[in-house]
Amino acid sequence: MSIEDAVGALDGVETVDVAIADATVRVTFDDERVELASIKRTIEEQGYAVFG
Amino acid sequence: MTCATCAVRIERVLGRQEGVEAANVNLAGATALVRVDDSADIDALRTAVSKLGYSISPHAGDQPRDMAEQYQGDAMAQWRLFWVAAALTLPTMLLSMFGPDETWSRLAQALLVTPVVLWCGWQFHRVAVRQARHGSANMDTLISLGSLAAYLYSIWALSNGAHVFFETAGVIITLIVLGRALEARAKGSASAAVHRLLELGATEARVRSAEGDQMVPIGKIIPGDLMVVLPGEKIPTDGLVMAGASSVDEAMLTGESLPIDKRPGDTVFGATINQAGRLEVRATAVGSDTVLAGIVRMVEQAQGSKAPIQRLADRVASIFVPVVMLLALITTGVWLVLGNTVDQAVQAGVAVLIIACPCALGLATPTAIMVGSGRGAELGILFKRAEVFETAGHVDTVVFDKTGTLTTGAMSLTDLHSDVPVEEFLRLIAPVEAASGHPIGMAVALGADEAGVDLLDAERVESLAGLGVIGVVDGHEVIVGKEKLLADRGVAIPEKWSAEMGRLEDEGKTAFLAGWDGEATGVIAVSDSVREGAMAAVAGLHAGGIETIMVTGDNRRTAERIGARIGIPTVRAEVLPGEKADQVALLQAGGRVVGFVGDGLNDAPALIRSDLGLAIGTGTAVAVEAGDVVLLNPDPRLAPVAIDLAETTLGTIRQNLVWAFGYNTAAIPIAAVGLLDPMIAAAAMALSSVSVVLNALRLRRYRPDASLNL
Numbered sequence: 043m044s045i046e047d048a049v050g051a052l053d054g055v056e057t058v059d060v061a062i063a064d065a066t067v068r069v070t071f072d073d074e075r076v077e078l079a080s081i082k083r084t085i086e087e088q089g090y091a092v093f094g
Numbered sequence: 095m096t097c098a099t100c101a102v103r104i105e106r107v108l109g110r111q112e113g114v115e116a117a118n119v120n121l122a123g124a125t126a127l128v129r130v131d132d133s134a135d136i137d138a139l140r141t142a143v144s145k146l147g148y149s150i151s152p153h154a155g156d157q158p159r160d161m162a163e164q165y166q167g168d169a170m171a172q173w174r175l176f177w178v179a180a181a182l183t184l185p186t187m188l189l190s191m192f193g194p195d196e197t198w199s200r201l202a203q204a205l206l207v208t209p210v211v212l213w214c215g216w217q218f219h220r221v222a223v224r225q226a227r228h229g230s231a232n233m234d235t236l237i238s239l240g241s242l243a244a245y246l247y248s249i250w251a252l253s254n255g256a257h258v259f260f261e262t263a264g265v266i267i268t269l270i271v272l273g274r275a276l277e278a279r280a281k282g283s284a285s286a287a288v289h290r291l292l293e294l295g296a297t298e299a300r301v302r303s304a305e306g307d308q309m310v311p312i313g314k315i316i317p318g319d320l321m322v323v324l325p326g327e328k329i330p331t332d333g334l335v336m337a338g339a340s341s342v343d344e345a346m347l348t349g350e351s352l353p354i355d356k357r358p359g360d361t362v363f364g365a366t367i368n369q370a371g372r373l374e375v376r377a378t379a380v381g382s383d384t385v386l387a388g389i390v391r392m393v394e395q396a397q398g399s400k401a402p403i404q405r406l407a408d409r410v411a412s413i414f415v416p417v418v419m420l421l422a423l424i425t426t427g428v429w430l431v432l433g434n435t436v437d438q439a440v441q442a443g444v445a446v447l448i449i450a451c452p453c454a455l456g457l458a459t460p461t462a463i464m465v466g467s468g469r470g471a472e473l474g475i476l477f478k479r480a481e482v483f484e485t486a487g488h489v490d491t492v493v494f495d496k497t498g499t500l501t502t503g504a505m506s507l508t509d510l511h512s513d514v515p516v517e518e519f520l521r522l523i524a525p526v527e528a529a530s531g532h533p534i535g536m537a538v539a540l541g542a543d544e545a546g547v548d549l550l551d552a553e554r555v556e557s558l559a560g561l562g563v564i565g566v567v568d569g570h571e572v573i574v575g576k577e578k579l580l581a582d583r584g585v586a587i588p589e590k591w592s593a594e595m596g597r598l599e600d601e602g603k604t605a606f607l608a609g610w611d612g613e614a615t616g617v618i619a620v621s622d623s624v625r626e627g628a629m630a631a632v633a634g635l636h637a638g639g640i641e642t643i644m645v646t647g648d649n650r651r652t653a654e655r656i657g658a659r660i661g662i663p664t665v666r667a668e669v670l671p672g673e674k675a676d677q678v679a680l681l682q683a684g685g686r687v688v689g690f691v692g693d694g695l696n697d698a699p700a701l702i703r704s705d706l707g708l709a710i711g712t713g714t715a716v717a718v719e720a721g722d723v724v725l726l727n728p729d730p731r732l733a734p735v736a737i738d739l740a741e742t743t744l745g746t747i748r749q750n751l752v753w754a755f756g757y758n759t760a761a762i763p764i765a766a767v768g769l770l771d772p773m774i775a776a777a778a779m780a781l782s783s784v785s786v787v788l789n790a791l792r793l794r795r796y797r798p799d800a801s802l803n804l
Contacts, residue, residue, distance in 0.1 A: 052099065076099065083098035087121055091334045091359050091376075 048084050052076050097121075100148075107142050114139070116303075118318040126150065127316040127380070169278035176271045179214040182206045183264035190261040190772055200252055203260040211245045215267040217274075231415035232408040233455060239415065240451020241266045247444045256441060259448055262775045266453040269783060273456030276464055277480070296365070299323075299330035302374070315380050323373045331364035332384045333375035340371025353533070386716070406484060406744075407459050410751055418450040425766045438768070445765035449775055452758045454782035458750035461790035466743030469796050473804075475736045476724040482706065483747070485722075486740030488687045489706050492635055492733060493678060495692035496646035496653070499710055500660060500730060501622040505533050507541030508603055508623070511594055512616025517547050519616055523608045525552035526565035526572045532557065534604065537620045562606060570610040580607050580614055587614045602655030624660060630802050631730035632661045637801070638734060640689075645669045645677055675699035691725075691733050693717050708733050735798045746793055753785040 045067055049058045054075025059068040069081055082092045101119040104126065108117035113134025119126045128139065136152060143150040186206045193199040215238070222238035225231055244263035251258050300322045301310045307322060312330055315321070321330055329342065341353035344366045353369050356362055362375055364384045381387065426443030430436070459480070467477050477483065497503050512519040524542035527535035529552045542549060552572070555565035562575015564583075573585060577595070580587055591607055591614055598605035598619040609615040632642050643664045646653050653667035666677055674692070678700050681688045690697070690704035693712070698720040701707030709721025712728045723740075725732040757778040764770055798804045 052097075077102070079102045080097075080099040083102050087098055091336070093336065093358060 043088060045085055045088055045090065048088050049081055052080065052084060055081070100146075103146060104143060104148065107146060108139060111135075111139055111142055116316055116319060118316045120317065129310075129314050129316050169275060172271060172275035172278050175214045176268065176275050179210045179264070179268040179271055182210050183261065183268045186264050187261045187776070190258070191776070197252075200258050200260075203258060204249065204252065207245065207260040207264040210264045210267050211241050214271055215241055218267075218270065231412045233405075233411040235415050236411045236418075236451055236455065237266060237270050239419075239447060240453075243444050243447040243451075247441075247448065254437075257771050259772055259775060261772060262448060262779070265776070265779050266451055269453040269779070270456030273458075273460045276457075276460040296328040296330040313381070315377055317377050317380060319377045321375045321377060323368045323375055325368060325370050325372060327368050329362045329364055329366050329368060329373075329375065331377050331381075332379040333362055333364075333377045335360045335362060336374045336376050338371060338373040340373050341369045343367040343369060405459060405480070406747055407455060407751060410755075411455070414450075414755070418447065421450070421762065421766070422446040428766075429768075442766060442768045445768065445770040446762055449758055449761045449765040449770055449778065452754040452782060453779045454754035454786045455751070457783060457786050458754045459747050461787055462743055462746040462750055462793065465790045465793040466739060466746065466796075469793055470736070470739055473732070473735060473739070473798065474726040474729070475732055475739065476711070476726060477736075477740070478722055478724065482722045483740045483743045485687070485706050486689075486737045487744050489640060489689040489737060491641045491643065491681055491686045492689040492691060492737075493643045493645055493681070493700070493704070494662070494730070494733075495674065495690070495694065495697050495700070496644055496648065496656065497622065498693040498728075499625075499691050500628045500644065501624050501656070502728075503622065505537035505604075505620045506623045507537050507618065508621045509598055509605070509619035510541070510616065511591075511618075512608075514615060516545060519608070520545055520547045521550065522567045522570055522572050522610050523574055523618065525550045525567045526555055526563055527574060528552070529555040529565060530557040530563040532563075534606075534620050535563065538618065567610075571612070572608075572610040574606050574608040574618070577607060580609070585609060585612055585614055591617050600651075600655070602652035602659075622656075624656065625728065625730055627729045627731035627802075628660045631733055634731065634734035634799060634802050635737075636661075637799075638738065640734075640737070643677075643681075645674055672696065672699070675703040678703045689733070689737070691730070693728070706737075708736060729804075731798075731802045731804055735802065735804065738799065739796060742796055743793060746790060749789050750786045753789060754782050757782045757785075 045060050046058045049055055049067070049069060052071075054072045056070045056072065057068075060066075061068070067085065071081065085092050098121065101121050104119050105117045108114055108126065108128055111134065113130050113132070115129040115131060117126060117128045126143075128134075140150055183206075186203045189199050189203050189206075218234040218237040219242070221232070221234035225235050241263045244259040244266070248258040248260050248263070296312055298309045298311050299315055299319070300307050301315070302320045302322050310319070315331055320336065321333065323329055323340075325340070335356050335358050337358055339355075339357055341355045342362055343353045344363065356373060361378075362373070363386065364379075365386055379385070422443040425446050426439045429439035429442045463477075463480050463483060466483065470477055494500050510516060510519065520538075520542040524538055524547060528539035528542075528549055529535070539549065550567055552565040552567050555563065557563045558575065558579060561579040562573065564571070564573045564575075564579075566572065573580060573583060577587060577592065587607060594617045595605045595607065598617065601619075601621075603619040603621040605617060605619040607614045607616075608618055635642050641664070642662045643666065644653070644657050644660070644662045645666045646656075647669055648656075648667055650667040653665045657663075657665035669677060674690075674697060678688050678690055682703075682705070687706075688704045689706035689708060690700045691708040691710070692701055693710035694717060697709075698716045701709055701717060701720040701722075706723065707721040708723045708725055709717040710728050711718060711724045711726040718724055723736050725736065761770070761774060761778050764774060
């Protein structure tokens with residue numbers, strides 16, 4: 043699954059923007075419904091390392 | 095539980111419990127690893143998790159199988175049986191030989207020997223029945239037949255005054271059990287030795303937490319822990335580099351002598367060795383989940399499924415048993431035809447069965463193997479399984495892995511040509527090379543050390559990947575590298591040095607031009623050094639009629655040069671690590687019996703696949719586990735010695751079988767004409783046993799072939 047699909051599927055995530063060149067992911071989310079740790083974890087479960 | 099959010103929640107809840115230092119939840123495996131101190135309460139943890147809506151139960155985890163313990167258990171059981179059997183059989187023998195031939199004596203013998211035949215001998219009777227159901231016979235059948243024939247006949251003889259053979263039955267069982275005990279002990283010690291070699295890996299890791307850095311025992315690391323690995327330390331467990339930069343020596347996994355650069359985002363593996371930089375690594379897999387553990391497991395599984403070669407003794411027995419039974423029937427038949435009573439005819443037939451069973455049979459193989467293995471160990475060769483002795487003699491082709499097996503796997507400075515004296519040349523060149531941090535640089539630095547040249551400081555050192563290195567030493571601008579590097583920097587290259595470079599490369603070496611202040615002053619070359627015994631080893635194998643082949647990932651030119659230097663006619667170059675086993679399979683498909691010598695993780699499949707896997711003991715742990723034979727010194731000459739010793743041992747086993755069967759078979763005619771008495775049976779048993787043991791001891795005098803100069 044792509045990062046966009048996986049993170050986008052989380053409840054509370056509004057937008058997911060993956061910039062391949064920078065190797066960054068920008069996510070806007072409602073922090074009442076989903077927390078940063080979960081988003082990071084989701085990305086990691088796809089097999090990527092998350093820094094910062 | 096399928097979502098990341100749930101995992102995070104569970105981790106958080108567990109982390110808040112009393113006594114929990116850290117927690118990690120693995121989504122894929124639906125497992126949670128928790129590091130606790132003594133104050134933690136498992137039930138409280140369970141309750142906390144179930145409050146979230148999940149059930150959780152403790153899991154025992156994989157305990158590493160310890161084959162050594164199992165073999166030792168088997169050995170002890172056999173020894174117990176032996177002592178019991180011996181304790182009961184001895185008085186039986188005494189009564190039979192020196193006691194009066196009266197009813198009480200015979201009854202006493204019967205009572206003493208019954209447990210021996212029925213209890214100690216039970217392991218043989220059970221297998222004999224199983225074999226019979228398949229219509230086949232093996233050593234157990236022969237033992238069972240002989241001992242039961244003697245025993246049951248003797249019971250019958252109690253009533254009519256014929257000879258009793260209770261002691262015969264007892265001695266048969268006792269000696270065979272002794273053989274089993276010796277075999278089990280040999281298996282146990284070989285297995286234990288190999289397992290000791292497997293004690294790799296770090297024992298503790300530096301874990302960074304909010305409270306600072308702490309040393310944590312390796313068993314307590316869980317995924318998610320941030321480990322700090324200093325230069326020279328072993329990577330504690332599989333993980334992801336989060337910060338820092340270094341290179342890691344992964345030779346134990348890949349056999350590659352060059353370290354791999356690691357940056358944030360790269361994966362590193364447990365038990366590999368960190369080089370000069372500092373790394374912060376987040377653990378991703380621990381214990382039996384690591385790459386190394388997985389491969390060891392795979393190797394053990396593959397080993398377990400290797401079809402065991404039917405032992406020589408069993409093969410002989412499978413033919414002998416029907417022959418003997420036939421002879422017994424013929425004897426009975428002839429007696430009947432000659433007009434004797436049924437009683438007498440049966441007596442003669444049974445006598446044939448009794449004498450035919452060779453009690454030294456159980457000692458024939460184990461004694462030779464024990465002495466052979468012991469001699470091997472003295473020479474630095476560990477035979478892991480008895481079957482090895484029987485296979486080794488059939489090997490007609492040996493495949494050698496190159497790096498680490500035929501060569502040392504380490505670069506060394508092999509050539510140096512320059513306009514100026516060696517010391518002056520190295521004085522300026524070596525510091526720059528040494529500062530490059532590259533193994534080639536280390537080789538040059540070592541070479542300088544050996545030449546007695548002290549290393550000055552080098553400044554502004556720049557290492558240019560694949561091309562060379564530049565720097566400043568003692569005010570001079572020094573450059574070492576390929577032609578392209580010098581050309582790019584406007585350094586003139588005299589024709590003689592270009593020619594020299596070409597010559598060295600044709601020899602399969604890695605060559606560089608070197609010079610300073612705008613001039614090329616000379617040429618150096620490094621090469622993977624061939625091990626001292628490689629040539630003799632190959633010659634030794636050829637002398638024994640065994641073909642040799644070398645496989646390597648190196649390019650064709652280098653490989654062929656090195657092959658020619660060592661004397662190996664056939665070279666398979668540019669072989670990918672995963673393809674070595676395929677090479678072995680290819681040869682086997684052509685009908686060859688193939689031996690493989692290797693030391694790296696990528697050699698493990700080939701070691702397993704081959705008919706005889708010879709692992710270099712100083713190589714990777716997994717190769718050692720995969721091999722059938724372990725060469726404790728990285729000396730290639732041990733390969734032909736291992737094969738020769740195994741063949742000699744097999745020869746001794748065959749001789750032993752002759753001795754074991756010989757006396758008893760010679761006595762069959764005596765039994766057939768009805769002249770058998772316990773004394774004759776005892777004599778046959780004693781003579782055969784002694785002969786077998788003495789013959790096996792001759793192996794102690796085995797010497798490797800003189801031409802090997804070992």
